[in-house]
Amino acid sequence: MSNPERLSVLYVSQMPASPPRFGAQARIHGLMTQLAERHDLTAVMLVDDEFDANESRTAMQAYCREVALIPNPHSHEGPTKRIEQLQSLVSTQSFERLRATVPALQSALDRALRTKRFDIVNLEFSFLGHCNLRQAPAGEKLPALVVDSHNIDFELARQYARSGSSLIRRLYAGVNWRKLRREELGTYRDADGVYLCSAADERRVLAEIPDANTAVIPNAADVDYYQPRPSDPPSDGRTLLFFGLLSYVPNIDGVLHFVENIWPYIAKANPNARLKIVGANPPPQLKALAGPRIEFTGFVPDLRPHLASAAVVIVPLRLGGGTRLKIVEGMAMGKAIVSTELGAEGIEAESGRDLLIEDEPKAFADAVGRLLNDPGLAARIGKSARELAVQRYSWNSAARKLEGFYRQILNAGSRGKRS
Incomplete structure (x- = not known):
């Protein structure tokens, strides 16, 4: 690290972080915006058709040094998505991984990682765990890989297999969750650290990978934005x-x-x-x-x-x-x-x-x-x-805890290999 006080972090995700419109985005956005006050962030992320790429890029440039948003050609919804899910049943890979396999994303990651040395690569979810994220400029130390587990996704899919709304959904989830499990646990095993939203999820990971390096970074809220205001309407009582x-x-x-x-x-x-x-x-x-x-x-x-x-x-x-x-x-x-x-x-x-x-x-x-x-x-x-x-449950508190986890990993000298 050139500056022990300021970290260089590459954020990789299957969706843009900002502006936050739902839970997963809110978590990424909340942690990134707080970390950006003390560290240098770069983002390389996929963007589906449902997002406005220009809006997302502008929002993220407010706190990131560089932002690369890669269109996902697999971002289909409706009948097309259902057909692709059925087709995925004959693949050895989960539907989620197939949908997130985008060569242009790996090319963007190659450019970012080979141009600049990062202390940390922060991977959101496990669906991009197949990407080559351990790269650095020639002769430089490889970055540590840290995974943010929003859910134990294979366990969620296993729940769908037991209680899906239709027989077809249950049968599909019954096949897919086993692929997810193999891929997700493989991503966690390869990482230098995994952080989770709850102690219950941490226990689930440690039951599968007892020697995993884990931390609980809870979901939080922007407590200055979400607070009672005199200008808000009062409760209507009903x-x-x-x-x-x-x-x-x-x-x-x-x-x-x-x-x-x-x-x-x-x-x-x-x-x-x-x-x-x-x-x-x-x-x-x-x-x-x-x-x-x-x-x-x-x-x-x-x-x-x-x-x-x-x-x-x-x-x-x-x-x-x-x-x-x-x-x-x-x-x-x-x-x-x-x-x-x-x-x-x-x-x-x-x-x-x-x-x-x-x-x-x-x-x-x-x-x-x-x-x-x-x-x-x-x-x-x-x-x-x-x-x-x-x-x-403020994002500032959660980000401070995540920063401590980053430093613990770096101080331990995990995978101190050079490119």
């Missing part, structure tokens, strides 16, 4: 809010579960209650749920007014891993939250003080009803949640 990317399977399952199994109890006991679902790309099966008391807003540019006016934030998730950004952002806004145990996994919050946790449909509905009927209780839980978010 709106339940769910927010998240609605093309994401755990969110689809959570909304369907809530509307089919929990909402009927709430709607009957609270005739004025209404449900607002905020998020991009809802599939037809979710759109069909819309009605006089159930609203789908689509993507919104600013979530804060919607959070402020809601009486309760709901997180009825049954699938997934890591930690939920929707919880820490809701907490930062001082909102009362009702979640399943899995939805709140990895959040060091106490049920009854910082949020309410219930798994059974009737108990979940009753918890929502308690908050609707007792605004004072909702306010006390929201206040405690805000305090917890500020104390433990």
Whole structure:
């Protein structure tokens, strides 16, 4: 390292970090923007058709020294994606890895790594683990490789295999998760360090790779951006809010579960209650749920007014891993939250003080009803949640912890090979 105080970090991802529109982006964006205040960041990332590459490049140039966004020619959706998923069943590689295999990306990585020496290559997810990331200019020390595991992706796919919405989805996931497992664990084994969103996910990795070098870097929130503001509308006392990317399977399952199994109890006991679902790309099966008391807003540019006016934030998730950004952002806004145990996994919050946790449909509905009927209780839980978010779940705190993990790896001299 030329400057022991300032690190040079190459961020590699299957999606651009900014502007953050959903959970995975929010994690990358939150950590990168905080690290950029003290270190030099370069980004080489894929960009799918769903993103505006110019918008993303401009946003990331505000904190990165260099930004290379490579169009992904495999970014198909709808029927084309389904056909490619079926075709992937005969491949030895997972669909996710096939979709992220882009020769132009490797060429961009080659140029970046052979031109400048990096202390750290930070790989987001494991789907690009096949890329050649251990390169440096001639005679220079190779960079350390660190992987950010947003989820244990093969475990998530295994959950889909057990509880997918259709037989075809379950059969597909039953084949694909085994490929994901081999690839994901291979990427973790090759890395100098792996950081995870929760202690539960860390235990899952260590059960597979006992000698892995791991750290827990929790999801967090921009607690200065997400905070109660005098200009925001007050709680309307009746709106339940769910927010998240609605093309994401755990969110689809959570909304369907809530509307089919929990909402009927709430709607009957609270005739004025209404449900607002905020998020991009809802599939037809979710759109069909819309009605006089159930609203789908689509993507919104600013979530804060919607959070402020809601009486309760709901997180009825049954699938997934890591930690939920929707919880820490809701907490930062001082909102009362009702979640399943899995939805709140990895959040060091106490049920009854910082949020309410219930798994059974009737108990979940009753918890929502308690908050609707007792605004004072909702306010006390929201206040405690805000305090917890500020104390433990700010991006600044998470980035400081990640910086410490980087330095621990570099000080250990992991893989001190030269090119």
